[in-house]
Amino acid sequence: MTKISGSHLFLFILGLLCCSCAAVIEQVDDGDLIHMLTGREDNVIVLFTKNNCQECDDLELVVENAQKDLKETVGAVVVKALNSHMVNLYDPTKEPALIYFRRGVPLLYHGEKNPEDIVRMFSENSEPAVKELADDNFEHLTQASTGATTGDWLVFFYSADSVFCLRLHATWEAVAAHLKHRLNVARVNRLEAGISTAKRFGITESPEFILLRQGKIYRYKPKQYTAQKFIDFATKEYAKQTNPEQVPVEENNINSFITDQLKSLADNQQLILIIAGILAVVILVVVIVVCKASKQKAPPTVKKSNKIKKAK
Secondary structure (H helix, E strand, C coil): CCCCCHHHHHHHHHHHHHHHHHHCCEEECHHHHHHHHHCCCCEEEEEEECCCCHHHHHHHHHHHHHHHHHHHHHCCEEEEEECCHHHHHCCCCCCCEEEEEECCEEEECCCCCCHHHHHHHHHCCCCCCCEEECCCCHHHHHCCCCCCCCCCEEEEEECCCCHHHHHHHHHHHHHHHHHCCCCEEEEEECCCCCHHHHHHCCCCCCCEEEEEECCEEEECCCCCCCHHHHHHHHHCHHHHCCCCEECCCCCCHHHHHHHHHHHHHHHCHHHHHHHHHHHHHHHHHHHHHHHHHHHHHCCCCCCCCHHHHHHC
């Protein structure tokens, strides 16, 4: 049996400690994280974790093993945020959460918790997969009412003032990453650039989700907002809806504008009273002017004297 000297044992243990230290993920606080996400760092991978969480510890070990490949393949900085308040902005389910920020656009990791799958998903999705649609390009890109020759579309209607919608953007990018070879995943701001599109599809709340498939509308009805639930709906669960709605024809832009203006006018009672008052004054002035003009143009009436009458 080979005898190991004390010095060799010390060097062996020291080597193990150094290797272990090299694998530890750098921990940052919220201030550092905000600086990284809004500063010069193009790509940042953040592990959101918390104390007394075995699932968090397990994922951290996996990310430690993937850290070197992530830096080399993805070119991203890998950090850990412990008990961070910022996780509320990106993941409704909270810790543990692994999020890849691509120049600020978040992608929530969804998949098996092993280094190979993490590296593959992040390396294949260095660019955002969700398409931003608006009134001026929705029909052109989706061709929703003309047979959908561009494929099926899974659409997320959101509003910028909804915190819950904001928290779903990273999840929606995860959905797009998993489905990008099967269908299109998009989002529409229903209260701003997509207000007419939202009206067209009967969208009245935020968030709402629809699948456009072969001229039909399939509405996502569950109140479960995980990536897997959305993926299941888009790939198989939609088929359980036996009576999907027909995609409505796009309104003419001019007609839509006139309709919106008339509706806005009808909703404003004070404005109606003001306009009615102005019209009444204008009509009165016109009547007075017309009457005066008629009197001035009328020929004078000739009256025959009594003498002439008697002569006759």
